[in-house]
Amino acid sequence: xxxxxxxxxxxxxxxxxxxxxxxxxxxxxxxxxxxxxxxxxxxxxxxxxxxxxxxxxxxxxxxxxxxxxxxxxxxxxxxxxxxxxxxxxxxxxxxxxxxxxxxxxxxxxxxxxxxxxxxxxxxxxxxxxxxxxxxxxxxxxxxxxxxxxxxxxxxxxxxxxxxxxxxxxxxxxxxxxxxxxxxxxxxxxxxxxxxxxxxxxxxxxxxxxxxxxxxxxxxxxxxxxxxxxxx
Amino acid sequence: xxxxxxxxxxxxxxxxxxxxxxxxxxxxxxxxxxxxxxxxxxxxxxxxxxxxxxxxxxxxxxxxxxxxxxxxxxxxxxxxxxxxxxxxxxxxxxxxxxxxxxxxxxxxxxxxxxxxxxxxxxxxxxxxxxxxxxxxxxxxxxxxxxxxxxxxxxxxxxxxxxxxxxxxxxxxxxxxxxxxxxxxxxxxxxxxxxxxxxxxxxxxxxxxxxxxxxxxxx
Numbered sequence: 001x002x003x004x005x006x007x008x009x010x011x012x013x014x015x016x017x018x019x020x021x022x023x024x025x026x027x028x029x030x031x032x033x034x035x036x037x038x039x040x041x042x043x044x045x046x047x048x049x050x051x052x053x054x055x056x057x058x059x060x061x062x063x064x065x066x067x068x069x070x071x072x073x074x075x076x077x078x079x080x081x082x083x084x085x086x087x088x089x090x091x092x093x094x095x096x097x098x099x100x101x102x103x104x105x106x107x108x109x110x111x112x113x114x115x116x117x118x119x120x121x122x123x124x125x126x127x128x129x130x131x132x133x134x135x136x137x138x139x140x141x142x143x144x145x146x147x148x149x150x151x152x153x154x155x156x157x158x159x160x161x162x163x164x165x166x167x168x169x170x171x172x173x174x175x176x177x178x179x180x181x182x183x184x185x186x187x188x189x190x191x192x193x194x195x196x197x198x199x200x201x202x203x204x205x206x207x208x209x210x211x212x213x214x215x216x217x218x219x220x221x222x223x224x225x226x227x228x229x230x231x
Numbered sequence: 232x233x234x235x236x237x238x239x240x241x242x243x244x245x246x247x248x249x250x251x252x253x254x255x256x257x258x259x260x261x262x263x264x265x266x267x268x269x270x271x272x273x274x275x276x277x278x279x280x281x282x283x284x285x286x287x288x289x290x291x292x293x294x295x296x297x298x299x300x301x302x303x304x305x306x307x308x309x310x311x312x313x314x315x316x317x318x319x320x321x322x323x324x325x326x327x328x329x330x331x332x333x334x335x336x337x338x339x340x341x342x343x344x345x346x347x348x349x350x351x352x353x354x355x356x357x358x359x360x361x362x363x364x365x366x367x368x369x370x371x372x373x374x375x376x377x378x379x380x381x382x383x384x385x386x387x388x389x390x391x392x393x394x395x396x397x398x399x400x401x402x403x404x405x406x407x408x409x410x411x412x413x414x415x416x417x418x419x420x421x422x423x424x425x426x427x428x429x430x431x432x433x434x435x436x437x438x439x440x441x442x443x444x445x446x447x448x449x
Binding site for chain 1: 315316317318319320362363364365366367368369370371373374376421422
């Protein structure tokens with residue numbers, strides 16, 4: 001009987017323990033991610049790629065024409081040797097061949113460099129599409145805080161306010177500053193470590209200078225939401 | 232958690248069965264008094280006084296009718312500062328609680344009694360605390376939220392297994408093994424009530440507990 005009671009007392013004492021591993025303030029704030037895609041540069045690269053394709057196409061067409069003209073010249077020379085009077089046609093063909101050869105001389109070096117230029121342009125396009133660029137600074141208006149950066153990156157994490165429903169950011173890229181405005185609703189939650197956190201939901205863009213995409217359809221949450229801006 | 236509570240419930244049932252099994256043998260020992268009043272204090276809770284986590288005081292009055300049927304009124308005061316309440320803040324719950332109950336009690340040996348009772352309990356308390364959240368980007372001031380709630384209520388029931396040992400005609404010591412079932416409390420969202428004086432953590436729907444007491448019999 002006594003042993004049973006001692007065991008129960010010990011059992012109750014053990015489960016009554018309430019340890020505290022870390023009772024300090026937590027460092028946490030709601031954030032969203034910004035990705036900037038330089039759409040103008042991509043358009044220029046696409047234009048350059050189109051020119052390369054056109055050069056390649058023109059070069060190939062010129063080579064085909066040259067081959068046809070040479071075949072025709074061979075037939076004309078054969079006919080002249082057979083007694084036909086086609087000297088005028090022969091002169092024309094010789095002139096056209098000279099013209100096409102001049103065109104080939106123009107297109108050939110461009111076409112030879114076309115593959116390497118295309119590779120460089122496509123690599124550059126991939127880099128731009130990944131969003132990797134250098135944002136000089138993000139000024140959080142109203143908070144008198146400026147986030148300054150030293151390196152380029154693909155994703156830029158920006159904080160949302162603890163006690164607000166609206167944040168305004170001035171983003172400076174390549175010396176050009178534009179303003180992005182976000183609206184959201186704050187809420188509190190307690191995580192598994194018993195930390196009280198401020199979170200944000202229903203995050204949306206209310207004003208932007210760029211076209212944008214968001215990676216969620218409804219009730220966008222902090223820490224999960226990414227806005228992709230095309231400028 | 233479920234296994235823990237099952238073990239505790241089984242222990243209560245086992246000891247209660249033992250109590251009832253002994254009742255017939257004890258019926259014929261002495262002439263019964265109609266009412267035996269007694270006072271008791273929970274001396275185990277006095278050990279919490281030096282603690283910086285909690286300070287508790289608890290005592291009770293018992294009227295034992297026909298030496299078998301107790302009417303019990305208990306009251307207590309507790310100040311609880313569990314460090315794990317909120318990891319990024321401070322917290323204190325303090326207030327009063329009382330319990331009333333009745334049940335069945337019987338002589339187990341010449342010096343020992345054993346019994347089982349049911350209690351209704353209610354606590355009225357307040358909660359105070361502060362939550363701190365720092366900005367990792369350092370773009371905004373540290374968020375500070377005060378918790379300040381007055382007159383928070385909670386009610387629960389208890390099944391209590393009682394056992395004591397007579398030290399003298401006047402004094403006895405004993406143990407109450409309790410199984411608490413939370414009925415309701417004033418809820419808040421999202422930072423809810425954490426500790427209920429006299430009960431325990433609010434998110435535990437059932438809680439086993441134990442009290443050591445010194446009883447003065449009149």
